[in-house]
Amino acid sequence: MINRKLAIVIPYFKNEYFRECLESLEKQNDNRFNVYIGDDSSPQDPWILINSSQKKLNITYKRFDKNLGSISLTQQWERCLGMINGEEWIMLLCDDDVLSENVVNSFYKNLDEIEDAKSKVVKFASQVVDEYGKPVTEKYCHPKLQDYRDVFYDRFFNANRSSLSEHIFRRTSFQKYGFHDYPLAWHADDMAWLEFSEFGKIYSINEACVYFRSSAIHLSRSDFLLEEKRDTTYLFFNNVIYEYLENFNQYQITAILKRYELLTFSFKKVNFNFVFQFFRLKLKHEGIYEALKFIRRICINRKELK
Known part of the structure; x- marks a missing residue:
């Protein structure tokens, strides 16, 4: 019997690039994985494609x-993840993304090191592709090997990128934390890697690549639902600030506080509760001088205060 520790779960809704997604799984040079496809009551029936791929998958x-x-x-x-059959590791693959043919093989090749490092999240190299691949x-x-706090900092302050599909994570971590129910699932994956990793080591595999599809029908396109995405970014940073700030080092804390303050002013979220709570954070993490400078900025911009 083939030992399959890896579940590749595809929440399916659109078929524009689904053939390419399935073909990339068929081309894997290591078949130690199971595929779970959860059809979100799509008007585009995927069965012909799935039936064809069942010969190899x-x-x-x-x-x-x-x-x-x-x-x-x-x-x-989460509904799709409920389909799996006890596999230890999970990849949540978008229905329009594709994998290089050695993704599964490189995962197993590095699995001993991944487990020795006690990594709960694995990250592959990635590349953005257009509608034509x-x-x-x-x-x-x-x-x-990288501490999650450094992964987070690179993601939000060093112009790095991240997507759902390029990660593999432990089933037990998902069961412990689940996904935050952010609108559009915007930053839900970022929060997941923060929580699933528990600020331990992220193990990266650069010899294999996940190709992230950027197209006119993708949720992440730059002109789509901008207000909702901005509000969710604010909510995400709010969660990071008030739940996980202590896990970062000092220069990272300073950068995160600065970003959160800018978001709060930009999105007109300033109120007395924010001023009180944020003053306490500035005082605790940056000292009285920076806390008083924050109050000065509030006074200068007091018209923003609700």
Whole structure:
């Protein structure tokens, strides 16, 4: 019997690039994985494609009667993750992304090191491609072992990038934390890697690549639902500030506090509760001088105060 520790879970809704996604799984040079496809009551029937791929892949397919992704994308993810059969590791693969043929093999090749490092999140190299599969960015690679706080800092302050599909994570970590139910699932993956990793080491594999699809129908396109995305970015940083700030080092804390303050003013979220709570944070982490400078900025911009 083939030992399959890896589940590749695909929350399915659109078929524009689904063939390419499945073909990239068929081309894997290591078949130690199971595929789970959760159909979010899509109007685009994927069965012909799935049936064809079943000749090479071990696929479990389920069509859900109710469309959930339009209400909560993270709940759709979790519903699909409920299909797995006890695999220890999970990849949540978007239905329009593709894998290089050595992704699964490189995961198993490095698995002993991953487990020795007690890593709960694995990250592959990635590259953004267009509608035709042509690269539109350079290949993004990462240090082999990196503290999550440094991964977070690179993501938000060093112009690095991240996507859902390029990660593999432990089932037990998902069961412990789940996904935050952010609108559009915006930053839900960022919060997941923060929590799933428990600020331990992220293990990166650069010899294999996940190709992230950027297209006119993708949620992440720059002109789509900007206000909702901005509000969710504020909510995400609010959660990081008040739940996990202590896990970062001093220069990272300073950068995170500065970003959160800018977001609060930019999105007109300033109120007396924010001033009180944020003053305490500045005082605790940066001292009385920086805390008083914050109060001075509030006084200068007091018209923003609600």
